[in-house]
Structures are given as C-alpha cells and as structure tokens.
Amino acid sequence: MATTETQEYTYKDFASDQEVRWCPGCGDYAILKAVQRAMPEIGVKKENIVFVSGIGCSSRFPYYMNTYGFHGIHGRAPALATGVKLANPELSVWEITGDGDALAIGGNHFIHAIRRNVDLNILLFNNKIYGLTKGQFSPTTDLGFKTKSSPQGTIDNPFNPGELVIGASGNFFARVTDTNPKLMQQIFIESAKHKGTSVVEIMQNCVIFNDKVFAPYTAKENRADHILEVRHGEPMRFGANNEKGLVLKGFKLEVATIGENGVTEDDILVHDAHEPDSTLHMMLAKLHDPIVNGVIRDVPAETFELRMQRQVEEIERTSKFKSVNDLFTSGETWEIKPH
C-alpha cells in the first residue's frame, strides 16, 4: 500500500469508505468537509493522524475519516486521546466531541486535558442539545429551553465553553459557526499548528432537535451585526459596513460605532490572541452580542508530552540502570550457592 506525500493530498484522501449517516441538513456535514479540507494543509501524513471521539452524533465522526480512528465511550475521549498522544507523540491527535460528551459526562477529562496542555486538537460540536439520544437538554442549552427532559424549560445555568476553557487555564480557544466553511478550515489549521491543547467550539445546527438555535447569529440578515470575527493584530470591528467595534469602558467591553459619540477607528481595541494574560480573552469569550468568532486565545506554552520527554532524558542521563536487569540486581541482594 503506497503512501502519499502530504502535499499531494486532496480532501478526498480523507474520506473513508463508510457512508455518512447524519440527518439530512445536519451541521455536522459541513464540519466534516471543512476538516477534510484542512487536513492536506497541516503537513501530516495520513497514517500519523488519529481521530478520537466519545459518543454522540458528532462522535461518529472518526468513521468518516480515512485516518486512524477511535470511537470511544461517552465523555472519555480526552483521556483516550491523551493515552494515544503519550504513547506516540509523533501523532497528530484530534478529538471530536459534543456539548454533552465534552461538558456533561466528560467535563472533568476535558478540563484536565486543558490543564495538562497535552497537544490535542479538540473540536467541540456545540448544538446545545443531546442529539443522539433524541433531544434532552445539555450543559450548554439556553436557560428556560424546553426539551424532552425539561418540559417546563431548563433551570440550569448553561456553561459557556470558552469561559470554562479559559477558567481551566486553556491556551487556545477559538469559535466558529458551521455555516462558515472558510473560517472553519482556517481555524482547524491554526489549532493544528498550536502545540498544546486547543479547543475549537463550533456552533453546530441540529436540524432535528434544536433547529435554528444559532440563527440569531448565523441567519444571513444577522451575521454582519451579531458575529464579530477577530483576527490577531487587527482591530475588532464588525457590522455590515464594518462600522462597529469593541472599546473598553472601565472593566467592561462595549460596542461603539465609529463616527458616533466621537469614537474613531483608533479607539477600537486591537485583538492580541497571543497575550498571556487571559483577562481580555475571557471577556471576548463571554460576549453574547456580538458573539466572537475566530481565534480568541492562542498562547504558546510547554506541552505535557515535552516535559515528560525531558524527564526521560534527564533520568536516562543520570540513572545507572540500562536494563531492568540492573534494577533487579540493585540494592541488597544475596547469593545462595549450590550445595
């Protein structure tokens, strides 16, 4: 079986022979395509790529990628992926997860992977619902939303994934909608480049159980005014005519319109994704309207596997044991002679 040089790949090389089985119209299709399109550009050979997932509609994803793949159990993908990466740090490890998988049953593994900063690329398909089990509320479901398990509306305050990621001291967080293939592709490439745990929240539409929940942002008529796409080094502007932007007022971010109330272009905050202090990133992640898309935080930090490697080298340098035989015969031993 021949191998291909990575530069020769097209997105088709990443489609497996399995029939894709999401509901017609599901946002997952667009994400799959964007991932398949991003793959040729990350410079990793197919055989060195592993997709790991938990359980949920989104977690069927690995079956559709013509790479190595592991469809795990519910919520445990971060731990599975950590094992894969630590066993073989050469691999490019991707984790596909849903809002239930990552933030309900899997919340702990999620925040611990982030804390350790293992080099995983986590794509969180946030449709604010449990899709596979047919429509119960998830930890990101909007307060008061009626679902099969909340007939009177939910009473749980939802998590904001970005807030949680940064609260767990995450170094890479990005957000994008499933309606924006170009930005998805770009962000996936960025997340691959980032060494350490990167989390990409994808606002994903579930046509069956939570249709149009993101429409206030993604509908054609809303996009320009309600989504702010940030780019490192550029002023944070949005609006149909790019006329609006973020300014700081005391401790709070506010939307200002250039030309109104004496606001000029220069007053608009410039996005710095690489700033180690996460205060502003946290504020951006928390913003509701406009909602921030793009790479919100991307700060280099040492990875767990690198530190582990360093310890291996240190102990290899200092230890007198070359084989376990040396270990076994170390310390106090005694000989019983043949009689």
Next chain:
Amino acid sequence: MATTETQEYTYKDFASDQEVRWCPGCGDYAILKAVQRAMPEIGVKKENIVFVSGIGCSSRFPYYMNTYGFHGIHGRAPALATGVKLANPELSVWEITGDGDALAIGGNHFIHAIRRNVDLNILLFNNKIYGLTKGQFSPTTDLGFKTKSSPQGTIDNPFNPGELVIGASGNFFARVTDTNPKLMQQIFIESAKHKGTSVVEIMQNCVIFNDKVFAPYTAKENRADHILEVRHGEPMRFGANNEKGLVLKGFKLEVATIGENGVTEDDILVHDAHEPDSTLHMMLAKLHDPIVNGVIRDVPAETFELRMQRQVEEIERTSKFKSVNDLFTSGETWEIKPH
C-alpha cells in the same frame, strides 16, 4: 430528646462523640474548630444541618460534627449534597472536600454544582497533596514538586481553584488560611448566608506530606506582606503598615505603595464583592503575591432549588391532575364490561 434554640448553642454542641483522628498538627483541626464556632451563628437548628463529604483526610470531617452527616465516596460529594438539598431544601447543607476529592476525581460534579447554583456551602481543604493515600501530587500541587508519584517533580500545570470556580460561573468564592481562625469563622458564616453554591478554599497545611507549603504566606514574618485580606467596600490594602495596595494598570492588577510614585490612598482599588461581572474577581483569584484572602466574590443569583420549586407551583396551578389516579385515567382509555 430535647431540641435547643439555635441562639443557645455553643461550639461544643457541634462536637460529636467520635475521637478526632487527624495527624497531630494537621491544619484540619483548626478548620474543624472554626466550623464548630461558626455553627451557632448561622441560625439553623442542629437537626437541620447536614455535612456531606467525599474521601480524603479532610472528608472524615462529618464524623466529628454532631449534626447529620454523610461520608460519601471519592469525588461525589457535590452530587450527594445536591440530592440531599433537593430532597429537603430546608436543610443547611455543607460539603467538605479536599483538593484531590474536589478537583481530581470530583472535578466534574464540582463545576456542575457551581453551574446549577444549588445552595451548598463547599469547604475545599486545599493542602496541595493527597493526604489520605500518603502523599501523591494533586491537581493543585505546585509545578515541579516532588512527591511519591512524581519522583522527578510534577509536569502538570496546577489548577487554581478560584479561577476554575469563576470559570464555571460561580457566584461565591472566598479564600482563607487555616492559620486564621477568626477570618475562617467569619467567612463560613458569610458562605452560609449566601444563597447558592459558595466555595471557600482553605489553604490547609498537611504536616506529614506537604508541610509548610503555605509558609511563604502564612509564616508570621510573611503574613502582612504576602496576604491581602479583602473586605467588601474597603480599599484593597495590605502590608505591615497597611502601606501597600492594588491599583489597576491597563488590564493588569499591580501592587503600589502609598506615597511612592505619587500613589495616594485614593488610587487603591475598592473591593466590590457584589459586582456581577467577574472580571476583577477573576484577577483577584489569580493573584499570586500577595495572595488574596477573604470573600472575593459574593453575587446574589437565583438558586436551582428555587427555580425547581417555582416549576412545581406553576404545574400545580395549571395541571388537572391531583392524584396519579387522574394521570392513569387520562388520554384514551376503554372499558371492558363484565361479560
């Protein structure tokens, strides 16, 4: 068995007949005493108080309180406590947990309790070590620290509990050292008053496996210069002569000395624990030196159990079912007559 009016209680009423079995010198003793001293002041009858815990040295706590108590399993205390509180919202429910119990195995239940805002008082005994299992590193152990399971030093970035609490959208967070009985007592009373999940991190010394880890803050000679005690409505000042304070520089908090570089008393930030926006609270929680003690965040918010109660009332008002008999005979039914 007679009941006592709450105002007549002394701390002795809260000591159970079980012998207290922590290592001599363990910080847990001081915390126990402070809790027992706080109890008479929270205005709740003994029989309406429940102490719930997980597993760890700290989690033995309920045995020593002469209230109702439940020594649970490792990491699950938030869920146990949630069950107790939802079953009987009249109860004052306290959860005792360690850094391993709350943030390693129990991390998910911890952040979900906070998200839901069930009215629990969580006391997190952070000794930055697994005490009960004799000295492995925990999720709060300082990077590089050598323990039984990290002979070359840890390579995990530690969690900062306050950061995680606020990242999970917590509304009450306080921090205190086990060497400050007065402040502990005050804070426990504050946390009892707060409706919703309150988390108190107690910097607790484990004399056996992590002795003096907090000495850079708590040692007599360090206290004044390295601990900042905040109080709502007061300027955030510290230092042997109260000469230092926090000022804001751009997006960052800095320590300034009054009288130096033109800094005056008025430049020092005033603490507002009740501000809903958590940006500044997050910055305070993250501060290393000085480390902030006192109630950092205390923002009123609707509790989960209140919302649940409201739904009960709503459905009681609107439903035609008074007994399950009504439910059973609802919808399509048919009668089979005796033949």
Next chain:
Amino acid sequence: MGATAVQELDKVVIKFAGDSGDGMQLTGTQFTGTSALLGNDIATFPDYPAEIRAPQGTVAGVSGFQVHIGQTHIYTPGDQPDVLVAMNAAALKANINEVPRGKTIIVDTDNFKRKDWEKAGFEEDPLESGLLKDYHVIEAPITSLTRTALEGMGLDNKSITRSKNMFALGMVYWMFSRPLDYTERFLKDKFANKELIYEANVKALKAGYNYAETIEALSSAFTVLPADMEPGLYKNIMGNEATAWGFLAAAEKTGKELFLGSYPITPASDILHEISKHKHFGAKAFQAEDEIAGITSAIGAAFAGDLAITTTSGPGLALKGEALGLAVMTELPLVVVDVQRGGPSTGLPTKTEQSDLMQALYGRNGESPVIVVAAKSPAHCFDMAYTAAKLALEHVTPVVLLTDGYVANGSQPWRIKKVEDLEPIVPHEASKNMLNWQPYERDANTLARYMVYPGTPGYEHRVGGLEKDHLTGNVSYDPQNHEEMVKTREEKVQRVADYIPELEVEGAQEGELLVVGWGGTYGSLTTAVKQCEVQNRPVGHAHFSYIKPLPKNTAEVFSRFKKILVCELNNGQFVKYLRGELPQFEYLQYNKIQGLPFRVAEITREIKKILL
C-alpha cells in the same frame, strides 16, 4: 390471511415499515390505539433504526412498528407479520425475510423506482423479479394518490408528502374494519393550531380508506373481535411509561416525594422524560451531569427521606457500580432501573438483550448484595416498579429492577389501577418514641434498619462507606464485626424471600420439561408453552420476576420436572446463577444473542427437540 382470507380473525400481526421520516411510529401507535379501544388484546414493538437518521431510502434508515392484535390473549408483538406495509423499497428489503409466504404486502409503488431499489440494495426490481410471487401484493401509488387527494388545499409539497402515512393507515383501517374516529380525534389534538395540516391528514386518512374499499386488490375486509379480557378500565401503556407510573404510584402511596437522578441513555431515557412531566406530584427529575451523579444524588435524596430512584441502561449501570456499593454499605432504600440493551460496551444500543444480569448481581467491589427483580412485559413494568419501591423502603436496601429495550418500548393494554387498591407500603422508619435508637439497629424479621431523616431533632447521626459497627453505625475496623456485617447484609437480602410471592408454574405442573425464563421473555415463552400444550406436548413454564433472592419454593418447583430448560437472550447468565445457587439440578440452556426477542417458533422448536 392474504389470498385465503377469512372474515373473522383470531389475531393478526401488522408491520408498518418505511423511511425514518415516513411517520411509521405514529401510524403504528394509531392502529394500536384504535384496536385497543375496540377491545382487542394487543402487543406492540417499535423497531427504530440504530443510526441517527441514516440516508433516506437505505435499509439502515428503515423505521418499523409491529403490532399484534387479538381476540384471544396475546403476549408478544408476534413472530412474523401477516400484513407488511412497505412505504419504500428499503422497507421491503429490511422486512421481507420476516414475512411468511402467502401473506399480504402493501407497497407504495411510487418509491420502487430504479434508484429506490438500488439504494435499498436490491439487484433487480423486486416488484418484477419474482421475489414476491408467493405473496398477496397490493401495489398502490400511495404517494401520488395522497398528492392528488390533497391537491389545491394550498399546502406545500413537504406537508403533502408527509401525509402519506395517513393514507396508508386509512387503507389498513379499512382492511381490518376499524373506525377512523380515534385517529381523527388524535389529529385534531395534535394539530390544534394548524387547521390546514389537520384537515390534510384527515383527508389523506379517508382517501386511503376509500381507496382500499374501491380497488379490487382487497377482495374482502377482515376483523378481529374484542378479546376476552378481565373487566375494567384499560389503556394502552408502554413499558417505560409503566415503570415511571409505578414509581409515581409508590410515592403517592407513601406520601413521599419521588426523586429521580438520571442521565439520558437509550433505551431508558423515556422514564426520565415521563417523570420530568410530573413535578406536581412531588416528583423531582434531576438530569445529572453523568450516571454517577445520577445515582449519588439519588443516594443523597434517599438519606434525606425521598423515594429515590435512578434509571439507566447497561453502560450506565457499569458506571454506577461503585456508588451502588455505597448504598449497600449505608443501607439506604434506592431503586436502580436498568433497561438492558445489547452489549458489551456501546454494543447495539437500540436492540434488546438480557445480558446485564451478572452485572446487576455482582458488578461492584466487595460482597455487595442487592435485591434484583425483573419485569416481564410492558404493563408488568408498573407492578415491578411499584414492588421495587416497596421492597427498597420496607427492607431498607437498594433494589435493581431489570427491564429491557423490548418491554420498555413495547406496549400492552393495562388494566388501570387505583392507588387505593395497591398493596400498602410501610417504609421502615424509626417511630418518634423509639428509645435509644441506634442507626444500625435492625428489625428482627427483615433485618432492616430503622430510617431517620435529617430534620429530626435528637437523632443526629452519620453514615458512610467505611465498614460500620453493627449497632452504632460508627466506623469499625473490628474483624468480627466485619464478618458479621457482610453476612447480615447478605441475610437481609435473602430474607426478602419471605415477603415475595412463590414461583408459579403455568402449563404442566410436573413432568418432562420445565421451561424457565426471566424478565422480558415472558411473552414468547408463555405463547410457546401454550402452543405446545395445544399440540399435546404439555410442558411447564416458570418465569422469574424475583431473581435475588429466588422465590422460596424454587427448588421444590424444579424438583417436579425431569428436565429444566433455561431460555435467555444472552450467553447463559441466569443459568450460571442457578447453577451456583441450586447446584443440585441439571440445567439445559437455550440462548439467543442477536439483539432480538425470542420468536415463539424458536422456543417451540427447541422444546420439541428436547421432548423427542
């Protein structure tokens, strides 16, 4: 049926099959409801696609609903359909092997075009290939007929096409002489705010009915007369719903609030959905962050005095093991419902199986005995849920109730019970004037400890997962105390045998062969045993709803038969348990592990093989 049709039928099995989007579940439940109202005995089984929503027109995307109606008592949704409604080629492909030759197949020819049968995986056109030559085939262009019928109403195309299931239903209603009013009422309710849709659906329904009457293909209509059922008020009930209602009834009976801590999982989620609706009965449905929080929150609620339950399926039960051990040690009343599905691991999540028995008995560290019971049919879920709650509260111990995907999603007429008429439940609680109460003091007969809940002045105490002193409940590391406590916890569960019904035998009371089963296979086994009886091969049938402890007379019953055949939908778990508990008997076993219920014919064949 089919060509040799008769006017009056004893029982009939109809399978509605189509694409996931074709509304077959609705069609099936409508036919069921109407037949129930006519007084038939019924049993149903929905057959969902395992996939999320597989590509339209593929076999993986086929959704089916089988209903068995009878004028005699029936116990299963039927082995094989007498009538198959196939809304597209894939539905035919998925089901044709199940339909015996000579039976009737209705096909919507509009969905049998080349691209349709290719997508379904046929090599040639199934309507032409001779595949159906031994069947009575009714070819009807259902989709286009519906379109014609609804023309000019001002409806969009999608809504029109969606009504075709009503057209098909209308046809079947006519075939079996069913009235339309039940479904008309239903539609009125469902589309209360969508007048136009309501009208379109009714129109399609009637059009189908009239079409069937008109075309020659249906030479005569059949009917199934009312079954000879016990007098009373009935309703059609699904297993999961019955489970939920059993707990609601137990809560009302005891005056307790019901606390459910749960995490959604197929096929158990419907219990959570149902209980979520009933906060006004004091029912608190808490959707937790995972299964562990589901059970531990329930343990907390049990400690605080609620009737506490947790519901899940196999993988979730695995996660609950550690906490269930805590409930054993703290001796708290708790019911764990496991709606079993195909395993191991994620396995076959939408399929049925009985492979969690060993896990229910032993899936925890240490010696950790719990009561284990099982429900044998959809309506029986009500009884066993109620009983599980009663045993938990009266014996102060966790109880595992096993149901399965088959009974959970199946439905059956249920003779409605009144709370007043249910057996009393007396939670084992300390009376206010009990002197020197100790947390682990026990009732001399049941060995249950006396519960006291937080809020009770003067009874403050602590429980936990460390071994407890046999009286005070304080932590005890005493070796003798530990041995005593291990034996006491086991004995407490064993003593429950004094409080549960004895094992009954259906059919022959002694003789050659005893067919043994447990839980959800009751319908298939009892039908098979009855058939054998008719064929003059009398065998006995003993069906277990109480597994741990076993009914007291189990050994006595077994000893009356020469051979014992244990039939299970797993690789032999109950039979292994029986060998361990009652090693004095020899057991034959018959196992099926296909994610499917037993067919009656499979059992009768096995019985015949043994009796030869």
Next chain:
Amino acid sequence: MGATAVQELDKVVIKFAGDSGDGMQLTGTQFTGTSALLGNDIATFPDYPAEIRAPQGTVAGVSGFQVHIGQTHIYTPGDQPDVLVAMNAAALKANINEVPRGKTIIVDTDNFKRKDWEKAGFEEDPLESGLLKDYHVIEAPITSLTRTALEGMGLDNKSITRSKNMFALGMVYWMFSRPLDYTERFLKDKFANKELIYEANVKALKAGYNYAETIEALSSAFTVLPADMEPGLYKNIMGNEATAWGFLAAAEKTGKELFLGSYPITPASDILHEISKHKHFGAKAFQAEDEIAGITSAIGAAFAGDLAITTTSGPGLALKGEALGLAVMTELPLVVVDVQRGGPSTGLPTKTEQSDLMQALYGRNGESPVIVVAAKSPAHCFDMAYTAAKLALEHVTPVVLLTDGYVANGSQPWRIKKVEDLEPIVPHEASKNMLNWQPYERDANTLARYMVYPGTPGYEHRVGGLEKDHLTGNVSYDPQNHEEMVKTREEKVQRVADYIPELEVEGAQEGELLVVGWGGTYGSLTTAVKQCEVQNRPVGHAHFSYIKPLPKNTAEVFSRFKKILVCELNNGQFVKYLRGELPQFEYLQYNKIQGLPFRVAEITREIKKILL
C-alpha cells in the same frame, strides 16, 4: 521459645509493634533484610493503622510489622508471633490476643505509665494485672536507655526519641544472633547528609544489642540457620514492587514502552510509585484525574502500540467497568491490576480480602469476557504481571490480574530473574506484508486479531464500542454477526486454556480431600496442607492462578478426590464460579471475611473437621 528456648530454631515469627510514629515498619524491614542476607527464607506482613494518624498512644494508631524467618521453606508471615516487641501499651493491647502463652514479649516500660495504659484502653496496669503471667516478659526502659545512650551528642529531644526503634532492633538482633552491618549500611545511606543522625542511630542500635547481651532476662540467644533454597541471586521483594517489575520486564522483553494510567488508591498506589521512577526504561506513569481516565488513557496507549496497564483496588475497578467493556469490544491488549481490599464500598481500605473476583469476572454490561488471573505470593506477583502482559499481547484481549493487600504489602525473597531467561512474548501484530489485512481478521488458533498501530501507512482503520463486523471491524447491527461476535469473544478467552500451565496438585494426588484456593491464600493453604501431611492426614492442595479460563485439567483433578474444600477470604465467590463452570462436582466451602489472611491453624482445623 521463651522460657523453653533452644539454641537453634527452625523458624520464628517476630512482631514489631508501636505507635505510627515509632518507626516499626523500618525496624521490621531491617530485621527482614538482615535475615534474608543470612539465607533465611522469609515472609513479611505490615499491618498499618487504618486511620490517617490516629491519636498517639491509642490502639487505632498502632502500626505493626510481622516477619517470619525460617531455615525451612515458609509461605506465610506466620499465624502468631513467637516474639512481640511492644513499644507502648497500645501496641500490647492490639496484639496480646495473637501471642500464644509461653512466648516472649519485650515491652518499653517507659510507655506503660498510667496515662499510657488508660489511653490504650486497659482497665488496670497490664504489667501488674497478671495479664502477662504466662509469658516470658522482658521489661526494658527502652526510651530512657536510648536517651542515656545518646546524651551529649548535641541532638534535639525529638531525634533522640526517634532512635528508640534502633535500640529495640539491636536487642532483637542480639536475640537472634544477627549481625549489625546490613542495618549500619542502610543507615549510612539513608542519612548520607545527616552525619549526626546517622551516628545516633548506629549508637542506639549497638546500645540495644549490648543491653540485650548484658541483662539477665535474655538467658540465651537463638539463631535460625539458612534455609535450603534454590541456588541463585536473591533479593527481598514486596508484592507491589514485584508487580511493577514484572511489567517493566515484559516491556523490555517486547521492546515496547510501558504505559501505566492510574489513580492512587490504597493498597495499589505503590505500583504507581514504583513505575513512576523508571521513565528511562520507556515507562510512562500517567497519574490521571480518576480511575476512568486511568483506564481509558491506557486503552488509547494500547491502541497506539504501548504495553498498556492500569492499576487500582476494588472501588476503582468498579469505576473502570464501562471502559473495560470498551477494551473487550475493541479487542485491545490491556492489563488491569486490582489489588483487592476489604469491601463493599470504601469498606476496610487497609485490610486484605478476596472479594473482587465476581466483579473481575462480571462487572461490566453485556457479555464481556476477559482473562482473569491471580498472584499467590509477593514474589509470584512478578510472574503473574509478566504473564498477564504476555497473555494480553499474544491473545489481544484485556486481562485482569488480582492481587490483594496481603501479597501486595508482604515481602518474600525473590530469586532474581534475568530478562533473557524469561519466556518469550510475541505480540500478535500484523506483519508488514500481510495481504488484505482486515482489522478483525483472526489467528486460527488463538482467535486473536492482528494489531496494527497508528503510524503504519496504508493500514488506516477505525475501532470503537459499537458491535463490529466480524472481519472489517466496521459497525454492524446484523443479528447473526452479533451472536457470532459474542461467542467469538468468549471462545477467544476460553482458548487461552491451551496456552497456560495445567493445574498442579501439591500433597496427596488423589484421595479424600482436595483443598482448593486461589490467589493470595497460597501460603496459608500450602502450609496447612503440609502440616496435615506431617500429621498423617494426607490431603491434596490445588491452587488457582488462572481463573478464567480454568486450566484444562481442572475437572480431571477434581475427579480424583472424594471431597473438595474451597477456601476463600470472601463469602464464597470462587466456589460459586466453580459451581457454574463445573457443576458436576460438589463443593464444600470455608470462608473468612475479617479483612485478615487465613491462619494456618484455621485451615488445619477445618481439614480435620472434614476428615473426621
């Protein structure tokens, strides 16, 4: 011993007991090391307090270390001490019931003041009350003698008092004619940077030695001559350490990296600690956030080609159940070590028990078979860890290795093995030129699938927890495929019987009674059976290290005896399993559930009862 002492002893059991802070574990291991170097066979058992660090001077705070040394082969740390060293009143209280009359007791009279014996729970002064009148008591003011010996060295009080354990050790060294150099070397090493402390300790050690020689109380010194052991290089090894080393050896043998995903839990943590030290052998010890992440990270590592293991104790195994099912379904090599402790729930965390057997066999949803093996002694942990790794890699399946608190913390001389001499391990992997490799293609004999790891070009494939097609490994909902796969997974485990040693019988090879045990009870049972032999009551002893599958000749062995007695430290789990697997035999059972190992005398008594 005691008054009727002799010069040369066959074997002797010594128990060092004192407060948690008194350094008794160190004293015990020193005596062990010195005796091992002299060529004695040994077995040890530390007896930690369950409490964190209970109040000084209380019974709950007593820490003990028992060591059994012999010139014949010995298999247990001994039923009852010949010499008890009691550093305080509580240590006497905690142990006196274990010491047979006539034996020797050394007490530190400095810690037998009124407040001491009151704290220990005595009603009167135990040295005066007559309690010890039948013993040979050596009353020595050890603390004050130590103080006197170290006076003027410039040491603080605390450090002086801390050295008293060396004084006591010195006394015992003299009693048993042991040299001091081993301990001197050890102290030099331990206090390399604390010259003064080192000197103080050596001084105390010698002072104790000399004191014992001087005082009249010890009328004569004893010795235990070297045991007749197989020639070779030995070292003293603890069970958990041996387990860790077995895996390290398997990794080196296969050229694989070792991945341990674990979460600390008593009594398993020491395996994690040991492996954490050896990154230079390619050993990755990953301390996960919980047990579930421990096992799932190991599953990920197994998928990626490491030798993957996870270690825990009972409650942790309960949490790992769901993920273990995933390893069964994905058919990955994985070893799960369960160091059993007293249950249920948190139970008796520092005590030993064999009550996780059923959980290991069945604690998962669905039909989920794994290989189950057990270690019978501290040194045997090495062999079984190595074997577990071999079976996992060669048969491509999860393996559960059961040890227990007793073997894990006990120690034994280990004849050091060389990696070269160990049995080869051939991981079952696809060769590079395998044509048309399929993920679930199997070896015809073992039924193991051929592993391919990420990084291998052209073999990209996907695995997961849904039922798999029997060849491609793609998701399959096919009923027949499911049945085939359930049976294949079971058969794959059963076929391991062709690759493991047959069951051997020690003692009588046929006859009246076969004593059956498994895992950590080997030492007690074999000693008991040997004693019976001496007493002319020959019985056989069959000890199981392979539990699932059972050795092929098990039934044949059982059939050679009239009676079978299954002895276990639980309420009868293996015996239940045997009844299920080999129902043709009748089994007697003897169970102890006290968190303690069997005493030899308990077993011999039971054997005699049966043989009467």
